Amino acid sequence: MTTQTLAGVDVELNEEGFLVKPEQWTEGMAVELARKEGIDPLTDRHWQVVRFMRDEYFAKGTGPTVRVLGKTSGVTVKELYELFPKGPAKIAARIAGIPKPKGCI
């Protein structure tokens, strides 16, 4: 666990770099978290995925896997990997300030 200042707020990140308290997240933090992942700027398509991740997390208690994202987010699997080459579900969850999605597929 480390404490970092994101968008002017002190927040806790776990050892994998995920926000410990998703409710602390702001859009400004997303921009800074994305920059750390080498994603700059966040395009509308990135935002579509990031917002979808948050909605799913708060509705279901866990973020969607890549397969679920590809089926339901309105962004295809191919495009998801173009937007987030280092792993769409994992990286988008980190930017969205939610825990890493669980699930093998």
Add this chain to the structure above:
Amino acid sequence: MGDSIEKVSIIISKGSLEGIYPGLIMANGARAEGIEANLFFTFFGMEAVLKKRQDHIKVATVGNPGMHMASVVGALPGMSAIATHMMESKMDKLDIPGIPEFVEMISDTGCGLYACLASVQLFGFTKDDFVEQVQDIITVGDFYAKAAGGEIIFT
């Protein structure tokens, strides 16, 4: 992060449902973690990427102690189809994709898919027999070149 896995090359050599899925799941999971991945299909593992076969993959009910079924029972007509149907309906409930859909998705993640030249020649297949996601038919030497710098997993 110096000891993280950056690249995997997974070989699928068996043509049963339980022989194919683990390799597909590992390849898909690698890409989800941002790990570079390649899949190589050899011998009966090619069933997963053959147009006429990939939708007809069965669970092995003979010589499979994990089924807890005597092989003489497993050998009865229809047993493999029943076991396959049961497993597929469970997978469907868990939203695990069927093999054709899974292969397509894995290709979309940017994973490379290749068939083994020796096996292709042995069985008398051509590139046209394979689904479009198979990028190439390659030699074992090509395989090692593609796998260079990563982990190799044989299933």
